[in-house]
Amino acid sequence: MSETTGDARIRGAVEVLLSEIGEDPAREGLARTPERVARSLRFLTSGYGRDIDDVLNNARFSVNCTEMVFVRNIDFYSLCEHHLLPFFGKCHVAYVPRDKVVGLSKIPRIVDVFSRRLQVQERLTNQIAEVIHEKLDPLGVGVVLEATHLCMVMRGVEKQNSFAMTSAMLGSFREDGRTRMEFLNLLNRRGERAAAAEPLDAAVGGCLAAAGDR
Ligand SMILES: [Zn+2]
Numbered sequence: 276m277s278e279t280t281g282d283a284r285i286r287g288a289v290e291v292l293l294s295e296i297g298e299d300p301a302r303e304g305l306a307r308t309p310e311r312v313a314r315s316l317r318f319l320t321s322g323y324g325r326d327i328d329d330v331l332n333n334a335r336f337s338v339n340c341t342e343m344v345f346v347r348n349i350d351f352y353s354l355c356e357h358h359l360l361p362f363f364g365k366c367h368v369a370y371v372p373r374d375k376v377v378g379l380s381k382i383p384r385i386v387d388v389f390s391r392r393l394q395v396q397e398r399l400t401n402q403i404a405e406v407i408h409e410k411l412d413p414l415g416v417g418v419v420l421e422a423t424h425l426c427m428v429m430r431g432v433e434k435q436n437s438f439a440m441t442s443a444m445l446g447s448f449r450e451d452g453r454t455r456m457e458f459l460n461l462l463n464r465r466g467e468r469a470a471a472a473e474p475l476d477a478a479v480g481g482c483l484a485a486a487g488d489r
Contacts, residue, residue, distance in 0.1 A: 282313045282314075282317070285309070285312070285313040285316060286309035286310055286312075286313050287309070289308065289309035289312045289313065290309050293305060293308065293309075318391070319352075319354055319391055320354070320391060320392055320393065321391050322387065322388045322389055322390065322391030322392040323391075323392055325387075325388045325391075327385065327388055327406055327410065328410075330381060330384050330385060330388060331377060331381055331385075331410055334377050334378040334380075334381045335375050335376070335377050335410075335411070336375065336376050336377075336378070337374055337375060338372055338374065338375065338376050339374065340372070341371055341372060341373070341414060342371070342372075343369055343370070343371050343454070343457060343458065343461075344369060344370055344371075344372065344376060344379075345367075345368075345369040345458070345461050346367070346368045346369070346379060346382045346383075347365070347367040347368075347461075347462070348365050348367070349365065349366040349367070349368065349382065349383045349386050350363070350364075350365065350366075350383075351363060351364065351365070351366045351386050351387070351390040351399075351420070351422075352390060352391075353390040353391070353392070353394045353396075353399060353422075354392075354393050354394065355393070355394065355395065355424060355426050356393035356394060356395060357395075357426065358426040359393070360424075360425045360426040360429065361425045362394075362396060362422045362423065362424040362425065362426070363422060363423060364420065364421045364422035364423055364438075365420070365421050365422075366386050366390075366403065366418065366419070366420050367418070367419045367420075367462055368382050368386070368403065368407070368416070368417075368418050369416070369417045369418075369448075369458045369461070370407055370411065370413040370414075370415065370416040370417070371413055371414040371415050371416075371446075371447055371448075371454060372411065372413050372414070373411075373412055373413055373414050374412075375411050375412065375413075376411070377407075377410075377411055385403060385406060385407065386403055389402045389403055389406070396420055396422055396424075396439055396441045397441050399420065399441075400418050400419075400420045400441040400442065400443045401418075401443045403418045403443070404416050404417070404418040404443035404444075404445050405443075405445070408445045408446065413446065414446055414447045414454075415444070415445060415446030415447030415448040415449065415450075415451070415454055416443075416444075416445045416446060416448060417442065417443070417444045417445075417448040417455065417458045418442065418443045419440065419441070419442045419462060420440065420441050420442075421438065421439070421440045422438070422439055422440075422441075423437055423438050424437050424438075424439065
């Protein structure tokens with residue numbers, strides 16, 4: 276199916292949605308809404324079309340140090356796959372290189388590739404960790420995501436659990452307590468939001484592990 280046909284079908288679907296919720300798709304304010312929704316949806320899900328090797332292209336460098344690389348407070352925006360509503364927050368990535376590093380600016384782009392899809396927070400966390408593990412072959416990698424889920428906040432469901440943290444630890448971050456502690460200590464040196472947050476690995480609420488739907 277060509278992009279154009281696909282976009283036309285999205286526009287048609289949005290028109291149906293507007294009618295079904297009791298709106299008039301023909302009224303002035305909504306006339307171009309289906310087109311805008313189609314365009315924004317394409318952008319918000321553009322991660323499906325991205326190849327991680329293109330993103331990393333020419334940005335991997337050989338090193339002979341094994342100090343931890345830590346990139347924190349990467350903004351990310353994603354859509355929960357259960358409600359198509361945003362969840363968003365901060366992503367923190369650390370890895371201990373074996374012999375390769377990637378340009379620091381590439382880490383947020385890796386996050387974008389996986390966040391611009393329909394997601395659940397745990398899978399997003401794991402995919403970021405796994406792709407770094409696969410592409411850089413580091414000694415270990417750790418990823419922590421903290422996010423607010425609008426599907427919880429806006430619908431008034433379990434408001435207290437609408438903020439969630441997830442983590443993925445691979446290699447030395449999983450096997451070596453000292454590496455993991457170094458990462459967690461760096462993470463905790465952050466300011467009041469982290470201090471007030473749930474302990475790591477305490478994934479709570481939201482679309483996290485939501486087996487069914489509410
Ligand atoms: Zn949701």
